[in-house]
Amino acid sequence: MLAGIRTSDLRKTYNSPPPVAAGTxxxxxxxxxxxxxxxxxxxxxxxxxxxxxxxxxxFCLLGPNGAGKSTTVxxxxxRVRPTSGQxxxxxxxxxxxxxxxxxxxxxxxxxxxxxxxxxxxxxxVFHGAYFGLTSHERSKRAEALLDRFKLTDRADQMVRGxxxxxxxxxxxxxxxxxxxxxxxxxEPSTGLDPQTRLLLWExxxxxxxxxxxxxxxxxxxxxxxxxxxxxxxxxHGHVIALGTPRELKASVPGGFLLRLRFGQHSPDLxxxxxxxxxxxxxxxSDGDGTDxxxxxxxxxxADVASLASAAGVELCDVHISEPSLENLFLHHTGRSxxx
Amino acid sequence: MNWKAFFAMLxxxxxxxxxxxxALLFQTFLQPLMxxxxxxxxxxxxxYMPPSYKSLLLPGIMAICMVGTGIWAVAMPLIAEFxxxxxxxxxxxxxxxxxxxxxxxxxxxxxxxxxxxxxxxxAAWLLLRPGVNLNVPHPLLFTLVAVLVALFSxxxxxxxxxxxxxTHIGLMFSLIVAPMIFFGCTYYPWSALEKFPVLQKAVLVxxxxxxxxxxxxxxxxxxxxxxxxxxxxxxxxxxALLLAVGLxxxxxKSVT
Numbered sequence: 001m002l003a004g005i006r007t008s009d010l011r012k013t014y015n016s017p018p019p020v021a022a023g024t025x026x027x028x029x030x031x032x033x034x035x036x037x038x039x040x041x042x043x044x045x046x047x048x049x050x051x052x053x054x055x056x057x058x059f060c061l062l063g064p065n066g067a068g069k070s071t072t073v074x075x076x077x078x079r080v081r082p083t084s085g086q087x088x089x090x091x092x093x094x095x096x097x098x099x100x101x102x103x104x105x106x107x108x109x110x111x112x113x114x115x116x117x118x119x120x121x122x123x124x125v126f127h128g129a130y131f132g133l134t135s136h137e138r139s140k141r142a143e144a145l146l147d148r149f150k151l152t153d154r155a156d157q158m159v160r161g162x163x164x165x166x167x168x169x170x171x172x173x174x175x176x177x178x179x180x181x182x183x184x185x186x187e188p189s190t191g192l193d194p195q196t197r198l199l200l201w202e203x204x205x206x207x208x209x210x211x212x213x214x215x216x217x218x219x220x221x222x223x224x225x226x227x228x229x230x231x232x233x234x235x236h237g238h239v240i241a242l243g244t245p246r247e248l249k250a251s252v253p254g255g256f257l258l259r260l261r262f263g264q265h266s267p268d269l270x271x272x273x274x275x276x277x278x279x280x281x282x283x284x285s286d287g288d289g290t291d292x293x294x295x296x297x298x299x300x301x302a303d304v305a306s307l308a309s310a311a312g313v314e315l316c317d318v319h320i321s322e323p324s325l326e327n328l329f330l331h332h333t334g335r336s337x338x339x
Numbered sequence: 340m341n342w343k344a345f346f347a348m349l350x351x352x353x354x355x356x357x358x359x360x361x362a363l364l365f366q367t368f369l370q371p372l373m374x375x376x377x378x379x380x381x382x383x384x385x386x387y388m389p390p391s392y393k394s395l396l397l398p399g400i401m402a403i404c405m406v407g408t409g410i411w412a413v414a415m416p417l418i419a420e421f422x423x424x425x426x427x428x429x430x431x432x433x434x435x436x437x438x439x440x441x442x443x444x445x446x447x448x449x450x451x452x453x454x455x456x457x458x459x460x461x462a463a464w465l466l467l468r469p470g471v472n473l474n475v476p477h478p479l480l481f482t483l484v485a486v487l488v489a490l491f492s493x494x495x496x497x498x499x500x501x502x503x504x505x506t507h508i509g510l511m512f513s514l515i516v517a518p519m520i521f522f523g524c525t526y527y528p529w530s531a532l533e534k535f536p537v538l539q540k541a542v543l544v545x546x547x548x549x550x551x552x553x554x555x556x557x558x559x560x561x562x563x564x565x566x567x568x569x570x571x572x573x574x575x576x577x578x579a580l581l582l583a584v585g586l587x588x589x590x591x592k593s594v595t
Contacts, residue, residue, distance in 0.1 A: 014595070077432065080595050099341070103434040113425035117355040123429075126354075129347035130433035174429065 002055035003090030003104050003181040004213055005076060010085035012046040012071050012237075045071040046082070047237035053215060053230075055090075055181075058208050060228035061217040062325060068237040069217035070110055073186050076215070077107045089182055103131070106180035110187045110217075112167040114159045120170050121146065121155040124177050131178035145173040148203065164191040172200065176207065183207060185216040189223055201227055221325040233329055240332045245325065252331050253280035254295040255323035260304065262288050263314030272307050276300065288316075293331065297322065344435040345443055352447040356412075367408050367455050371400050372462060378526070379467045393467045395562055397460070398554035399525035402488060404459040406547060409452035409492020410499060410516065413444050417500030418508060421592045431593050441497060441589040445582065448493030449486070456485055473558055480567065481557035487574040488550040494578050495546070497585030501592050523547025528555060530563040546581075549573030 046068045053059040061069045074080030075087050078098045087094040089101045115123050121142055128138035146152045149169040159167060168191060175183060185204070189197045204227060208214050218224055224231050225245045233241040233248070241248055249255065262269070265288055273292060274282045278300060281293040294300055297320045308315040321327050356363060379396050382388040420427035430440050464471055475481050503511050522542045524532075529552050532539035542548050553570035555562060565573075 074595070079428075079431065079593070099434050099436060102432055105432070107428075107432055109425070109428060111425060113428040115351075115426045115429060116424055117358070117426075118351075122354070126347060126351045127429060129350065130344045130430065130435075132341070132343045132434075 002211055002213070004055040004057070005051065005053035005059070005182060005215060006086075006088040007049055007051045007072070007076070008086050010046050010049040010072065010075060010087060011044075011083045012068075012075065012080060013083045014043040014045055015041070045237055046075070046085075048085070049234070049237065049239055051232060051239065051242075053213060055213050056208070056211050057230065058204065058214045058216070058228050060224040060231035061215070061234055062219065062221065062224045062231050062329075063217075063234040064219055064329075067234045069234060070186055071237075072234075073107075073184050073215070073217060077105055077184055078102060104181045105184060106175035106178065106182070107184045108168075108171045108175045108186060108188055110190070112164070112171055114162075114167055114170060114174070116158070116160050119156050119158055120151055120162070123159065123170065124174055127174050127177045133178065141177055141179075145176060149173045150199070165193060165196050168192055169196065169200075172203070180212070182213045182215070185214065187217055187219070189218070189220065197223075224325060231325075233325070233332065235329075235333050241328060248325060248328050249323045252323065252327045253293040254278065255327070256294050256297040256300075257321040257327040257330065258292040258294065258297065258300060258304070259285075259317075259319040259321070260290045260292060260315065261317040262290065262308060263316055264288060266311055266313050269308060269311045269313055272311065273304065276303050276307070291330065293327075340439065341433075341435040344433045345439055348430055348433070348440065348443045349447055352443070356447075356451060363451075366411065367404060368459060368462060371404050371407075371459060372466060375400055375463045375466050379463075383470075390470050391562075393470045394472045394559050395528065395555075396526065397463050397467065397471060397473070398558045399527075399551045400463055401456050401459055401558075402523070402547060402551040402554050403520055403525050405452040405456040405485075405488050406492040406495070406519075406550060407516075408455035409448045409489060410496040412451045413448035413493050413496025414500035414503070414511075415508070417444065417497070417589075418503050418505050421501070422505045437590065437593050438586055441501075441586055444500075445490070445493040445497055445585075448496050449489040452489035452492040453485060456489065472561070474561060475558055476560060477557060481554075484553040484557050484567075484570065484574070487571070487578060488553060490578050491546055491550060491574055491581065494581035494585055497589065498581045501585055501588035519545055519547050524551045528552070528563050529565055543573075546573065546577035549577065 049068065049072055061072060063069050071080055075082045076089065076094055078094055078101060082095065089104050092100045092104070094101050115126070118126065124142035124145060125138045128141060133141070146155045149172065151166065151170060151173070154162065154166065159170060162170065168188065172185070172188060189200055192200060204214060204216070216227065228245060230242070230244050231248070232239045241251070243251070265284070270282050270284060270290065273279060273290070278296045279292060279294045283291045285291050301318055304318070305315050375396065378388065379393045383390055383392055431437055464473070499511060499515065523545050524542065525547065529539065529542070529548060532542065549565070549570050552565040553574060556564040556567055556570055
């Protein structure tokens with residue numbers, strides 16, 4: 001059965017710190033209580049996320065840290081209770097039909113969460129047992145996945161001594177062990193060396209070719225560009241752009257971005273820059289910075305320099321970006337994905 | 340209910356316990372058996388304690404072993420797995436209601452506590468003999484009490500494991516477990532507190548009192564002990580309370 005993903009107007013507001021970050025409050029048998037009359041701090045993680053991922057699609061959530069990517073994955077994988085809105089995997093409401101949803105999904109969390117009391121092979125075999133695979137199937141699939149992820153020679157060792165990259169590979173193998181229809185990969189290439197990253201991409205594409213839906217989150221534009229059929233760029237819990245990588249890149253005015261920094265701010269200079277041939281949009285950014293969107297890159301620098309010189313303004317810095325998702329993010333938010 | 344997943348998780352816990360068997364043996368039995376040797380053998384042998392103390396001590400030691408094992412087996416993995424290692428996430432994503440994962444932890448802890456309880460009896464008896472007068476007139480009642488004590492240890496482990504921060508494990512033992520053992524009528528019968536009436540009433544909020552008195556009532560009924568109905572009522576009440584608190588906190592930890 002093929003299954004897609006659908007969310008409508010998903011909102012999540014945290015009014016207490018997540019458990020891991022919950023300070024040093026010691027133990028408590030009761031619900032956490034506010035001190036005095038101070039209102040509880042509210043953190044809006046998702047602010048109306050509506051997405052539709054077709055069955056068999058590789059879909060990417062791209063955004064900076066704290067944008068709401070992992071919370072979206074958390075809601076879709078039954079681990080985060082949405083404040084409002086709905087989420088579906090296939091035809092199943094994630095919150096109301098959790099067991100049915102859990103049968104359909106495989107999840108690779110952002111941080112390794114392997115069972116440290118077991119060996120690599122046992123991790124896969126017990127995972128298969130939780131999903132009701134027969135003993136024969138479990139052994140066969142575990143063997144195949146260990147081989148595919150190049151872990152066979154460490155299969156019978158405890159995972160405590162594994163490197164970060166090996167743990168990540170094993171986490172992905174485990175998520176595929178029960179052959180889920182929808183695979184969630186939350187920042188899967190974090191900590192992987194370039195060679196392993198390519199292996200991961202190859203495996204993800206191969207898994208997708210068997211008709212499986214894949215949702216991955218990343219703040220790596222190259223990864224989103226290389227893997228995804230469609231992607232959503234999210235920031236502060238909002239979807240700010242949605243489409244194929246090609247469509248999204250084409251939506252940036254001109255495609256090229258020149259980030260300029262002048263010795264002083266000059267509105268007159270900005271007007272002259274707008275009149276240059278090929279320039280589509282000029283925006284003053286923080287301080288003395290100016291972002292110039294254009295359909296050409298390096299060839300504009302000489303024109304910009306002469307205009308600045310004529311206006312008596314020093315051109316201190318120029319940075320040219322070719323058409324990219326980074327430019328798109330900057331265009332929508334005024335911030336870099338890496339900030 | 341997905342019994343396949345439930346039993347697969349029990350099998351996983353049994354596998355891990357088997358792998359750590361020797362460490363578990365030392366952890367569970369070393370300290371209580373040293374206590375048995377010093378207080379039951381050395382102190383009684385040198386005349387500082389009456390010979391009857393040997394019999395009186397054994398049910399209390401059994402209670403300590405069971406409660407220690409259950410709490411350790413359930414609480415410690417939960418504290419680590421929910422916070423630092425997040426190992427439990429794999430099982431939370433298994434196709435089963437998450438409450439059943441908590442119940443599986445309780446069942447695994449109960450079985451380990453029962454095993455510890457039944458293993459410590461012959462070990463302590465060997466250290467103390469001769470002079471131990473065990474007398475189990477109602478084996479069924481004894482079994483029921485032992486199961487309830489083991490269940491209490493595991494539900495207590497669940498409640499503690501889902502309420503503690505990893506940085507407060509030391510505090511858990513010094514602020515909760517140690518006072519519970521010393522004021523839990525483990526080394527003395529509840530009736531010995533008659534000269535401290537306020538304390539005698541206050542310790543009734545300690546579930547370990549019902550555990551040690553229950554084992555005393557069913558293993559050495561010739562000594563003074565709380566009536567069986569009070570023991571059963573106390574254990575059932577605390578088991579239900581700790582299970583309810585444990586399940587609620589388990590949900591709180593599992594879903595943000």
